[in-house]
Amino acid sequence: MKEANMTEESLVKKEQSEEQTAGCSVCWMPGVDFYENDDEVLLIADLPGVEPSNLAVHLEGSELRIEGRRIQGTNGSKHEALYHRSFRLGEGFDRDKIAAELKNGVLFLHLARSEQVKPRQIKINVA
Amino acid sequence: MLTLWRNWFAPVQTQYYTNELQREIDSLFEGFEPGAFFRAWEQKSWPATELREEVDSYVLQTDVPGVTREDIEIRVENNILTLKGERKDEAPKGFKIFRKERGHFSFSKSYRLPAQVDASRAEAKLDKGVLTVLLPKTPEAQPKQIPILVA
Numbered sequence: 001m002k003e004a005n006m007t008e009e010s011l012v013k014k015e016q017s018e019e020q021t022a023g024c025s026v027c028w029m030p031g032v033d034f035y036e037n038d039d040e041v042l043l044i045a046d047l048p049g050v051e052p053s054n055l056a057v058h059l060e061g062s063e064l065r066i067e068g069r070r071i072q073g074t075n076g077s078k079h080e081a082l083y084h085r086s087f088r089l090g091e092g093f094d095r096d097k098i099a100a101e102l103k104n105g106v107l108f109l110h111l112a113r114s115e116q117v118k119p120r121q122i123k124i125n126v127a
Numbered sequence: 128m129l130t131l132w133r134n135w136f137a138p139v140q141t142q143y144y145t146n147e148l149q150r151e152i153d154s155l156f157e158g159f160e161p162g163a164f165f166r167a168w169e170q171k172s173w174p175a176t177e178l179r180e181e182v183d184s185y186v187l188q189t190d191v192p193g194v195t196r197e198d199i200e201i202r203v204e205n206n207i208l209t210l211k212g213e214r215k216d217e218a219p220k221g222f223k224i225f226r227k228e229r230g231h232f233s234f235s236k237s238y239r240l241p242a243q244v245d246a247s248r249a250e251a252k253l254d255k256g257v258l259t260v261l262l263p264k265t266p267e268a269q270p271k272q273i274p275i276l277v278a
Contacts, residue, residue, distance in 0.1 A: 031229040035222035042222055046192040046229055048256035072188070073179060105192035105256015 026081035030066070030107075038119050041093070041111040047083050048105035057100050057109060062089050066107065092117035174234055183269050185244060185262040189236070192256035193229075199258060203246045209237045210258065243268035 035042040047055065050068035058065040068083035089111070097112035175190045191199070191212055199212040216231035218224055240246055240262065248263045 032226070033224065033229045034226040035219055035224050037222050042219060044229065046190075046256070048190040048192040050255065072177065102255075104195065105190070 026079070028081060028083050030068075030083045030085055032085060038113070040113055043087075043107075043109040043111065045083075045085065045107040045109070046105065047102070047107050049081075050083065050102065050105065050107075052102050055100070055102060055107065057098070059089070059095060059098065063087075064089050064111075066109070068107075174232070176236070183264055185264070187238070187260040187262065189258045189260075190256065191234075191253070191258050194253070194256070194258075196253050199253060201251050201260065203240070203249060206240050206246065207237050208240055208246070208249075208260070208262075209235065210260070211235045212258070 030045045030047055033044040035044070045066060047066075047068045047070075049070040049072065051071075054069040054071070056065075056067045058067070063086055065086040066084070070081045070083065072079055072081060092114055094112045094114040097110075099110040099112075101108045177188045179186045179188070187208075189210060191214070194212050194214045198214065199210070201211075202209045211234070213233040214231060216229070243264050244262045245265045246262070250261045252259050252261075
């Protein structure tokens with residue numbers, strides 16, 4: 001499982017600096033876990049209070065950016081907070097097969113590996 | 128305003144009150160030395176919690192991402208509100224971990240409710256990983272509109 005050992009380096013090549021967060025009043029960097037199997041890398045991030053409609057996952061070039069806007073308070077005292085985190089994606093992911101789900105304030109982002117890098121079982125034909 | 132809240136909703140540390148004397152001493156300071164409650168609040172400020180005052184209620188909001196309803200316990204006893212919860216940390220089936228920042232957590236937070244709260248009408252909800260406890264004010268504590276009679 002050579003690929004497995006290489007994943008961290010290739011996926012999280014360099015975490016982006018926080019320059020994009022400048023200008024927002026409350027910014028949080030959510031905690032993130034990475035899991036993997038042969039088919040995909042699964043990113044899990046804590047985003048409590050974020051509505052699905054206020055969550056954006058961008059992939060621009062190799063930069064994967066997660067942004068969640070959270071509106072707190074009610075009528076009288078509304079304020080907004082921003083969750084922000086970005087990573088540089090390595091090669092070997094299928095850019096068209098990125099799926100996100102938000103469950104109990106936790107984001108599950110499935111990054112499918114491209115077919116080329118998936119380990120393959122080679123059938124041995126018995127003569 | 129924040130200081131006022133902190134006094135009212137003085138967070139209680141369970142291990143703090145090991146004996147009645149300590150409790151007496153603490154109660155002497157209640158309302159007089161906000162600093163002590165500030166410190167207690169800071170210590171108990173995880174998970175992130177926000178307390179707001181609305182016209183007819185107080186709203187206590189705690190971030191508990193990934194915690195399910197079954198893993199939360201909310202109680203009011205002797206006018207002390209206790210929130211307890213736990214997040215189990217299980218690797219998704221068939222996956223291996225390679226980077227970990229989140230994890231298992233458990234919390235227990237207690238707050239002494241001010242007299243202005245009618246605890247019998249308290250309500251809680253869990254939505255998008257945020258636990259919200261609504262603490263209605265007693266009728267006496269709610270603002271009153273005074274009608275102006277036209278002579």
